[in-house]
Amino acid sequence: MTDAPARRDWAPHTEETRPWRQSVPRGPRAERKVREVTVSLPPYIRDLNYAMDRPLTAMVMASAGDLGHLDLVHGRTLKALNHLQLRTESVDSSKIENVDASLADYGRALLGVGANASAVSMASATAALSRMIHDADTTRKIRPEAILKAHHDLFRRNPDEAERAGKFRTRQNWVGGSDYSPTGALHVPPPPETVPGYLEDLFAFAHRDDVPPLVQAAVVHAQFESIHPFVDGNGRIGRALIHAVLRRRRATRHLTVPIASALVSHRERYFAALNDYRDGYAQTLVAMLSTAVRIATAESWTTAKNVQTIRGQWHDALAKPRAGTPVHRLLDLLTEEPIINVPLVAERIDASEETARTTIDTLVDAEVLTRTARSRQAPVWLAKGVLDEVHDLSVRIQASSRRMREA
Structure with a gap:
């Protein structure tokens, strides 16, 4: 755990042992013989309420206020800022998953004129993020259809994953540890047959309007990561969900501040905050997200001014x-x-x-x-x-x- 508070502020995950065996025997003999897996079962959150202490409430409100002010001032007048923020967010969200490429290769991938696999993956993440934000903006909902289409955007150009693109998982997965069995895994999500019910519960929580938007975004993200409904791509789709929730709630109407840029600088702390959530300490992630939003908002003000200056210099040249x-x-x-x-x-x-x-x-x-x-x-x-x-x-x-x- 990170520097989580002493008192639990959220329902913790529970554990349950289930039968398991490899569908195709692979790897060391000891792992081929594994017959059980201990899965982590998230709480159902549809009706849960999150009580913040006074300092965290002040932090969340200040971050939301800063974000709303930036959106009000620059959202309509500087459309370019949103495009640049979207790309920054997509690139850094990919870096959290150790996917990186040069801007030139990324550009070729965006234009569809040939690039390396990492650049194609980053360009695909941009398309997925854009789709989810647009859908939340126009429908005022967090829809499974949009998530599946975004996942398809993310993997349709990946020859190893194209067959599973846009499909929720139908087998047990795990995070970390061995490639062959859940032995030593950092997190073992709930069994595949429980995923539809967990997602229905998650969407119900995401559609509430009585939870502060930043808190709602943090919880939706952490719950999604805990469910891990895809074989791959859960991190990038889950971080896109943060922005979809903020847009649905009208915390932003035009802009997408690059939250992942703040998270990538503390990658291990970010993963630890997700583990805190599973242990019943949501405050770690809520505070981390609020801080990330405030920093990204402040630096986006600078970028807005700089882009206007660059455009003026071009005009004069x-x-x-x-x-x-x-x-x-x-x-x-x-x-x-x-x-x-x-x-x-x-x-x-x-x-x-x-x-x-x-x-x-x-x-x-x-x-x-x-x-x-x-x-x-x-x-x-x-x-x-x-x-x-x-x-x-x-x-x-x-x-x-x-x-x-x-x-």
């Missing part, structure tokens, strides 16, 4: 192009989509591919765009100023998170 011209429209596009190719530009600025190429060349000459290496057959260009800001946003959030932990 290109002799202040008139509104409505292809150059002006492409400059606007780059603040949202800093990784481009000709088909994307032609579609988004409503121009021919020839005009798109000419406009891109103009921005290359002005040093706004740089063509990536290894992209001769399918050229991809990067707006380095904006991509540097995407990277800096993640770095600043992680640094602030570490400083706050050390203080």
Whole structure:
């Protein structure tokens, strides 16, 4: 456990021993002979209430207030900020799962023009996160259909997992330990036949409006991770659920602050907080999430100002192009989509591919765009100023998170 409070503030998981055996004998002989597994059974949470002490209540309310203020001020006027935040969140959520790639490879994967497996996985995480937030925003619900489609987005391009993409698990899984049996596992989720009931209970809790949104998001996330309803991808889908809950509750209406950027700087503490939740101490994760939101919100203010400054510098470098011209429209596009190719530009600025190429060349000459290496057959260009800001946003959030932990 981490520095959890002395008193339990949530219903703990219970344990139960169930029969188990490998479907296909594999691994060491001792593991092939395992015939039982001790599973962790989460509480049913549909009607549970969470009582916060005064300091935690103040922390949660302050974080929610900061987030709402950022969304109010920059949500409508700076659409680009949400695109950059989404990408930062997806990249760092993937890093928690030890999935990493360069921004150039990530960009090629986003454009579907070829990239390595890690970059494709990161691009797929972006699509999954976007889908879940959009669905929660438009339906005002957390729907299993959206979660399954998001999981399909996450794994449909993965040849090893494509067959299971968008499907809840039908076999026992476990976290950590051996690849062949639950021996030594860090967490053994409930049996597969219980997953539908647990998820129905989880969605009922997620649809309540009498729980503070940040608390609700933390509990929904931790409960989802405990149920572990997929064979793989539970972490990234579970962290996307945090944002889906916040959007459903209108804690945010336009923006997606990169919470995972704060969590990735304390990866082991984050996993320990999930274990605290299973032991009946929800406060650890609620406080951690509230702190992550507050840090990500503060640094997003800086990014909002920086993106506006970058856009102004581009405008001046290109002799202040008139509104409505292809150059002006492409400059606007780059603040949202800093990784481009000709088909994307032609579609988004409503121009021919020839005009798109000419406009891109103009921005290359002005040093706004740089063509990536290894992209001769399918050229991809990067707006380095904006991509540097995407990277800096993640770095600043992680640094602030570490400083706050050390203080």
